[in-house]
Structure formats: C-alpha cells, structure tokens
Amino acid sequence: MIHAIPPSNLGFAGGNNFGIELARELNAARVLICNPDVIVGPDTLSGLLREMDSRSLDLISPYMREVDRDNYPVDFMWPGWDFWLGRGVLDISLASRIRRYLPTFYGACFVIRVDLLDDIGGLCEDFFLYAEELDFCRRIDDSGGRWSVSKEYGVFHARGSSISPTGGPRKSLTSLHHSSRSAVIVGRKYWPLAALWWTVVRFGWAVKFLLKGNHLGFRAVILGVLSGWRAPLTAGSAKATRSSITTALRQLFRR
Template identity: 30%
Template sequence: MKSFPLVYVILLNYNGYKDTIECIESLEKVTYPNMKIVIVDNNSTDGSEQIIKEKFPQHTFIQTGDNLGFAGGNNVGINYALEQGADYVCLLNNDTVVEKDFLDKLVETAEKDETIGIVGGTILQYEDNKKIWYAGGYFNRIGGKAVHIKKLPKQILNEVTFITGCLQLIRRKVLLEVGLLPEEYFLYYEDLDYCMQVRNKGYRLIYDKRAVIYHKCGGTASYKSPISIYYSNRNRLIFYKKYFRGLDLFRYKIIYNILLCIKLLLYRKENRNAIINVYKYNFRKRGFQSEGKKC
C-alpha cells in the first residue's frame, strides 16, 4: 500500500478572513489524503480570529499576539508543524485558491529525489486565470530582485533559482538543517533569501508546472502601496549586504542609490514618503558594509 507523507499547509492571516475562508474551502477539496491545515493569525483587528475559528473548528488556529510579518508568522506555523511530525510544510498565501490535485503533484515531485529542497508550482492570476503570475523564477543580480517567469515551459519539471513564498513545499530535513525563514525583512525578500540558503546547502529548487493555484495579486499589500514600496526598496539592500561583498556590493550600491533617487523624483505624496523613509532607515543603520555570505 502506498504511503503518503504528512503535509502541513500553513496559511498566514492578517485582516483577511474573507480570503482565508475561500482558501480553506478550496483546500478542503484537495485529493491529497494526508494533509493538515494550520491558520496562523498575525494579531488581526478585523475579527478574523473569531470568524475563522467558528467556521473551521476542525482546523488548528494559532494566534501570534503581534504582527510578526511574513516570515515571523509563518515560522510560528512551521515550528508547530515540525513538532507535530510533518514530513513537509507547505507555505501558501491566504489570498489563493488551489486546484484539487496541486498538493499531489508537489509531493510526487519532492519524493522523486531527496536533494530537492523546495517545490513550487504554477500560479495564475485569480482575476484572470489566463495570465501567469509565476511559472518559475530566478535572481536578477543587476536589479537585485527575484524575477517571475511569465511563460509556461515545455517541460513539466524545471530546476530554478527562486520559488516564491506564495507557494512552497519544503522538506522537513531542509527546515531542520537550514532553519526557519529569515525574519529581518518583515515583508518581501524573505523567500528569495531562504531560496539562497537552501541552494547554498546543496539542495535543489524545482518548479512543477502541473501544480496549479490562483493568486489574488496584491491581496496582502498592494505592490504599488507605500508599505510595499518601503519594504521592497529597503529589503533589497539588506539582501545584497547579506550575500555580496567587494566589487559586487559596490556596483550594486551605485545602481541602488540611482534608482532610489529616480523614485524620489517621480513618486508623489505617500509613495515619496516611503522612499524618504528608506533613506532614513539606511542612514540609521549606516549599513553599507557587507556581511559577506556566499551567493
């Protein structure tokens, strides 16, 4: 008889119970037979805790008591899953809806080879499922950011250098060996950082185009909102300082500051203030010295 590894799916909620409810309802229809759902709430103020608990008393609900950010909140769920004996942890954005066989495909691929550390899948836009949000990804050294591939590949499986935190199936051994998600970013770049760490430990990242979910893009923080602009620009330099040094870091500092200056000139009102706050953060940290970790 075939055995099915135990998978814990972690949903992080922050003032988004409507999306979380729709996501859970889709998860309850999946065909994978050995799955547990854990909802972690980052101290929501919209009544999420009571509403979700009442609607889904059969699923585990964890209240963090504070807004710990993406990594911090997910780490609470990851720790719980590991304590419960999870073979895999699946990080899944709460503003998604899944195809019923998505987890079957992810686990099937992960089980092919123990050197596979993380598996990701195809992410289509919820609003228009003909538009691809993620079909594999890579790190752009010049731009200092992760890039989503927007075209489906011919092959079913592809090795990539970046898997978005919107959907990651992570092997237990990886979590124990590499550790939890990096919490210094709060929002954005923690998934890219973790992919770097996993690859530096010798594990591979695999994209499986058969595993399909649908993402309400920008459901947690709109990509053009001040909070998104602040954290994406602030965290870009944090990431580069962590993984680069010498001439690579020097070159990137020049590009980074030129881009910040351009944005300062082009942006208005709250978005411009977000860039100003990035400058303030960088000045406080006086942080242009590399930590020199391998990339």
C-alpha cells in the same frame, strides 16, 4: 484544524516561522507555506508532494496563474531576481534579456521538508516582506539542498491583494516601503556593491513619485531604503557581506 495566531504582526518570515515551529511540535515531515491571496486546487498539493518525492526535492513551489488587465489567465513558471534593478520578477522568460537574473521559487506558495529547515534554519527574519525567497535560495544552495518550481502543478495568485488597501493589485505604501527595505538588506548580505546601486535605483523611483505629486509614495520608498541600511543583520550575515568587489561587479554587469 489548529489555529495559531502570534501576538503581533511578525511579517512574512516571522509569521511563517511561528507556524513552522508549531509544525515541528506536531512532528510534521513537510510544511506548506501559502499566502492568503493564493487559491490551491483540490489535487494540487498531492501532486506537488508526488513530484517532490519523485524528483528528490527538498523544496517545491507551484507555478503561478494570474489574470492580466484584460482578465485573461497568464501562467508564470520561471521566477527570478532582476540583478540590475534589485527586484523580483514573475517570469524571467518574459523579462528583458539584456539583464542578469538569479532564479528563485515562488515565495507565495511552496512546500519544504522540515529536515532541511533543521539544517539551514527558518525564513530569515531580517526581512519583514519580500526577498525572503532569494535569501532562502542562497542558503539552500549553500547547504546542498535541491529546490524547483513545478511546471505541472499551479495555483491561482491574486498578487498583492493581501497587502493592497483595496484588496486589488495596486501597490500599497507598505509594499513600496518593504520592497525597498528588503532589496537593500539582501544586497547588504550577499552583494554589498549591488546594494549601493539598488539604492540609487530606488532614489530614482522616489523622485518619479515626487514629480507625479505622490508624496506618500516618495516617503515610503525613501524610508524603506533608509530602514534597510540601518537594520541590524542576523548572525551569519556578516560573513556574507564580505563578498569581494570583483564578485559583486561580475554579478551586476554580467549578461
């Protein structure tokens, strides 16, 4: 086992890119990206690799098993991005059907072929936390790659515990800040008009925090939004931000 620790906190994308480069040096054919709050069963990884090969996939993620408030297990299999609110959802089959969703995979755990990374590059470091998988889906699709979520192999996910101040599911200020920031950034890259709407949505959430007396939550959301608008985008993003107003409107209001 090799332990490689970057000199500073590079965020989800930067930290995993650090590990991916090490895997390249070791001539790895595939890389497993896995959050510290994910538990992988003994046969899960081998099963994912078999499914990946049998279906000719470039990327595969397992379905997610979590526990609800009553401590009962719940399986999530259809992740996506809520285009109306600008946020990820665990399972679009359980979400509101009146809104538009973009399918994604589970960024908490996935296996990817290194040759695909050679084609499209690593995770986008414009994002510190959240929305990386949505950006990745766009780039994989544009390259002609194939990705999917396994319905046969799953992992247990203690969602949010890796960044929660108590190790539990309660959202931290870091989570509020970066989820707001990343929503704006991914909108700027691909759907500029939607980014404006997602900003309005988050200002509404910030006001709710303020009315409840949660001044730190209010501040985290507002600063996250402002940081998202101020952040420079990496090379290649400028082309994406030229999406037409017509396309953005169609995506935003399509049902």
